[in-house]
Amino acid sequence: MTLGLTLTANMAASFKELPRRIVQIRNRSARFGPRNPLGNSTFRTEVSAYRCCSGAAAGRSTHFGFESVPEGEKAERVYKVFESVAQKYDVMNDAMSLGIHRLWKDSLLRLMNPQPGLKLLDTAGGTGDISFRFLEYTRSVREGQLRHRARANQTPSWQEIAAGYGSEGEEPAESRAVVCDINKEMLKVGKERAETAGITTGLSWVVGDAEELPFNDDQFDVYTIAFGIRNVTHIEQALQEALRVLKPGGRFMCLEFSKVSNPLLSRLYDAYSFQMIPVLGEVIAGDWKSYQYLVESIRRFPDQETFKEMIEEAGFFRVQYVNLTGGVVAIHSGFKL
Amino acid sequence: MAAFKLPRYTYNVASLSVNGKFLARQQHTIWSSDHHYGMLYPGHIQTSPLQKALLAVGSGVAALQNPYRHDMVAVLGETTGHMALIKLRNRMRNDPEGYTILTERPRIRLSTLDISSMSTLPDGSLGREYLRFLDENKVTPDTRADVKFVDDEELAYVMQRYREVHDLLHTLLGMPTNMLGEVAVKWFEAAQTGLPMCILGAALGPLRLSISRLQKLMGSLGPWALRSGSRARCVLSVFYERRWEQNLEELREELNIEPPPIKLSAKSKKGS
Numbered sequence: 001m002t003l004g005l006t007l008t009a010n011m012a013a014s015f016k017e018l019p020r021r022i023v024q025i026r027n028r029s030a031r032f033g034p035r036n037p038l039g040n041s042t043f044r045t046e047v048s049a050y051r052c053c054s055g056a057a058a059g060r061s062t063h064f065g066f067e068s069v070p071e072g073e074k075a076e077r078v079y080k081v082f083e084s085v086a087q088k089y090d091v092m093n094d095a096m097s098l099g100i101h102r103l104w105k106d107s108l109l110r111l112m113n114p115q116p117g118l119k120l121l122d123t124a125g126g127t128g129d130i131s132f133r134f135l136e137y138t139r140s141v142r143e144g145q146l147r148h149r150a151r152a153n154q155t156p157s158w159q160e161i162a163a164g165y166g167s168e169g170e171e172p173a174e175s176r177a178v179v180c181d182i183n184k185e186m187l188k189v190g191k192e193r194a195e196t197a198g199i200t201t202g203l204s205w206v207v208g209d210a211e212e213l214p215f216n217d218d219q220f221d222v223y224t225i226a227f228g229i230r231n232v233t234h235i236e237q238a239l240q241e242a243l244r245v246l247k248p249g250g251r252f253m254c255l256e257f258s259k260v261s262n263p264l265l266s267r268l269y270d271a272y273s274f275q276m277i278p279v280l281g282e283v284i285a286g287d288w289k290s291y292q293y294l295v296e297s298i299r300r301f302p303d304q305e306t307f308k309e310m311i312e313e314a315g316f317f318r319v320q321y322v323n324l325t326g327g328v329v330a331i332h333s334g335f336k337l
Numbered sequence: 338m339a340a341f342k343l344p345r346y347t348y349n350v351a352s353l354s355v356n357g358k359f360l361a362r363q364q365h366t367i368w369s370s371d372h373h374y375g376m377l378y379p380g381h382i383q384t385s386p387l388q389k390a391l392l393a394v395g396s397g398v399a400a401l402q403n404p405y406r407h408d409m410v411a412v413l414g415e416t417t418g419h420m421a422l423i424k425l426r427n428r429m430r431n432d433p434e435g436y437t438i439l440t441e442r443p444r445i446r447l448s449t450l451d452i453s454s455m456s457t458l459p460d461g462s463l464g465r466e467y468l469r470f471l472d473e474n475k476v477t478p479d480t481r482a483d484v485k486f487v488d489d490e491e492l493a494y495v496m497q498r499y500r501e502v503h504d505l506l507h508t509l510l511g512m513p514t515n516m517l518g519e520v521a522v523k524w525f526e527a528a529q530t531g532l533p534m535c536i537l538g539a540a541l542g543p544l545r546l547s548i549s550r551l552q553k554l555m556g557s558l559g560p561w562a563l564r565s566g567s568r569a570r571c572v573l574s575v576f577y578e579r580r581w582e583q584n585l586e587e588l589r590e591e592l593n594i595e596p597p598p599i600k601l602s603a604k605s606k607k608g609s
Contacts, residue, residue, distance in 0.1 A: 283392070
């Protein structure tokens, strides 16, 4: 038969998963029925049925929370989750984290310490939290600089006045933020927020996929991705894209849920996550399943050290991380040199 | 008539006999692309007792704050109604018609109703009056939320049946869908089913009524609803889908429901 000839790389990969699948199915059957001393015959038929159903397009599967889905499907399902939560996203963030997410985002900005004139790419920026804070921060720094300069100019000598001619229009450069998100609903909510906050200049909204950014190389001074990278199907690809669009000397910053090392805190955190958060999702947003996905996807994300290694592998230097709230959240940072 | 049937994957293991021994047919619960193992019916979400308690409290608060959040009222009913649902299910089982309903699992949906033939039925028949009710109050039977948090498949059906029969109850009792009519129906349901959500609604509903309506409720409607509710045959046990031609008055007599003391019209739909 031509079976041997048509063995592609995909099929080879799924063959590797076969023993794992058999173990999975065996465990599942054991859970539902009485333990029956079946031979391998049942499992083989079940396994072949299983493989037929695992999707013709994607030979590989990835995780969607605790569920296994074909890779091609994950992006679509994540899109649907955020489409349905977009309207209540900010309310839910406040309710779930008891407002602490604001402090986390403020810490990110403080660590970034951006000076005026920088260009920020806020990936998976959604409703724009990081970009708003960035613009506010740089503007207040800029005002401080202007004030300082004005004070310094209080009693200038005639030489200074003469030197000042011709450079009247020079002021510290404008900082700009680009909010990029794959989900149009989230961007819509973000734009409405910008309008109510009265932020008009220095902000742009772009639809784009973190794995394939619609920007040229060497464009941005800072790249941030806050609570977005765990929803990406291929994290390595997102990291490589980040490296590509950053200018040399640019900084990569990632704010993401991570592993809590303290066992007591970890148990409290798990209990809170799995018991409370889907309930909040149901009561406030009318959507249990999306928030169930949220807490599961946090558990699936690699821990601080592993993620640091992934960032280094992508080509960043001086990679560091800082734990916030005991490891519930971690800020990873790296430089493109 | 669409039945509440579960697509079950039954692995007929009988065909695979090992050592000549026949193995019993195993019925697995659904595991579809929804990975919630233990999903007993489409839309089911497994919850721990703590989550149910939190849901009950949360949905209660949300429903009180915004009574238009029907999904919260539904969740409240599901999380608090376990004992009452068991009693209802047993009442249905003991009634021959109710037993038929439990086995056949009919659903009341626009897609399952034959509107054109029902509108040709004579005035005063159940089908005709039901359609008139849907029309006048501008409601449809398809807006009922699906059951999510009941952890038994049969009880989930009983809950779903209760929700779908609610509109028919309005027709049987002759109550419109304004605030006063809803409260009257709630009193009837509280007396009949004993569901905590109904009792809560019955207790808190009157608080939002105007004085004149409150007088009507306390004076005649309320006692009538309670009386009828406690004396009537279980309304969930009636196979309405097969009784569209039956005269409404006759059906009321059969079910032991007194005719309404006051005639309320759907036009009196002011904000309480």
